[in-house]
Amino acid sequence: MTHGPYEHAPEPHHAYPPTPGAQSPGGFEQGAQWPAPQPAPGSSNWQYGPAPESGYGQQPGGQWMPAPTPGLFPLRPLAFGDALAATFRLFRTSPKTTLGSAVIVMGATTLFASLLPVVVGMLMFTRIPFGGSQEDITPMLVSSITLTSLAAIFGLAIAGVGSALLQGILVRVVARGAIGEKLGFKEAWRAGWRGVWRLIGYALIVGVGSLLLIAVGWLLIPFILFMVLSGSGADEATMAGSIGLGVIFTLLLGGATVVLMVWVGIKIMFAPSAIVLEGLGPIAAIRRSWGLSHGNFWRVLGIVVVIQVILNFATGAVSTVAQLAVSMGQVLLTPLGSGQSAEPQAGTIVAFAVILLLTSALQVLLGAIVLVLTSGNATILYFDLRMRKEGLGVTLQRYAEQSAAGAEITDADFDVQREQHLPPMTAPGYAR
Structure with missing residues (x-):
């Protein structure tokens, strides 16, 4: 019999495993699996509730979730080929929403902006011969020119609104495609209207800035020429050298102006995506784009240049073939030396109208393709830079998993994708 502080000491562990079926002093069957020790509260492995069940396709708690659908691009920093492939993959994933919307918007706005000043000009200028005296004709001429110019400006404004709407649609389509979703035609148009006025404000800022830069360049050119010529002597040789120097x-x-415009264009090309997806204003979006492009200028410029070279080569080839077809059609309709009368026949007029309509439709289609690819590429590069600098790929992966599980990802989720830096959380039981 043992006395003292070790009276109730536990039995020592045996070197050999116990016999199956035997009972241990603690009441557990010997040979059975003992429960795994739980970590102490506050440790890194401590958790509430039962231990999660492991298995393929399961989340903590045993809930099965399907694998997310592959998105428009990998949810990681993109390589050069990934960015190019994702740009041209837009047509395969959402052709109706992207190309269809671009053709509708560009066709309608181009037709409106072209016909409105023509119709207003015809209505106004045809009244001048019937104005009466010379004193009445002059005010009518001034008013006709003014109204026609205002109609042209209004048509350009409508075209700008359509361009802003189309840009918002394309940004939303790329954002949805990043998590494996396809945005429908109606949903894309409804989503595109949100933020359209901020996009218009951004377009106005860029347009006014470009005009000022060009105006400054055009004013400096004659000033430089004047200074050079005024400093030269009367000698013809000296004047010729001064002109050459000017x-x-x-x-x-001119070259410096072009370089400056390209540099600024690359720095602010992500502002529309920030306006649509982060809900920023035009000025804040420009600052946001400037910060994202910092340190990645040459990489972004290389991708943009390659895209532009491909598009220029493809559209140039199609345009050349179309021009050859139009020229051949004109030769067939009006052959040389045919001896026909000078007045064209009704069939010839209709044929020329059809050729002009087909040529215009082809130009609209090519312009829509170029706009979809350039805007889509800018949004893809916007996501690439955010995945590189802010780890946005983790957020997009979570959205993709939630979408595959049937959860609804709203546009508000994309509006607040900027990661918030939260303070470190204190472990349970150690809060002060």
Whole structure:
């Protein structure tokens, strides 16, 4: 019999496993699986509730979730080929929403912007011969020119609104495609209207800035030429050299203006995506784009240049074939030396109208393709930079998994994708 503080000491562990079926002093069957020790509250492995069941396709708690649908691009920093492939994959994933919307918007706005000043001009200028005296004709001429110019400006404004709407649609389509979803035609148009006025404000800022930059360049060119010529003597040789020097300065100034516009264009090309997806204003979106492009200028420029070269080559080839077809059609309709009368026949007029309509439709289609690819590529690069700098791929992967499980991902989720830096959480039981 043992006395003292070790009276109730546990039995020592045996070197050999116990016999199956035997009972241990604690009441557990010997040879059975003992319950796994639980970590102490506050440790890194401590959790509420039962231990999760492991298995393929299961989440904590035993809930099965399907694998997310592959998206428009990998949810990681994109390689050069990934960015190019994702740009041209837009037509395969959402052709109706992207190309269809672009053709409708560009066709309608181009037709409206072209016909409105023509109709207003015809209505106004045809009244001038019937104005009466010379004193009445002058005010009518001034008013006709003014109204026709206002009609042209209004048509350009409608075209700008359509361009902003189309840009919002394309950004939403790319955002949905990133998590494996396809945005329908109606849903895309409803989503595109949100933020359209901020996009219009951004377009106005960019347009006014470009005009000011070009105006400054055009004002400096004659100023430089004047200064050079005024400083030259009366000698013809000296004047010729001064003119040559002025031309060189002009070319350098023009080249510097082009380089500056390209540099600024690359720095602010992600502003529309920030306006649509982050809900920023035009100025804040420009600052946001400037920060995202910092340190990635040459990479973004290389991708944009490759896309533009491909598009220019493809559209140039199609346009050349179309022009050849139009020329052959004109030769067939009006053959040389046919001896026909100078007045065209009704069939010839209709044929020329059909050729003009087909040519215009082809130009609208090519413009729509170029706009879809350039805007889509800018949005894809916007996601690429955010995945590189902010780890957005983790958020997009979570959205993709939730969408595959049947959860609804609203547009508001994409509006607040900027990661918030939260303070570190204190482990349970150790809060102060």
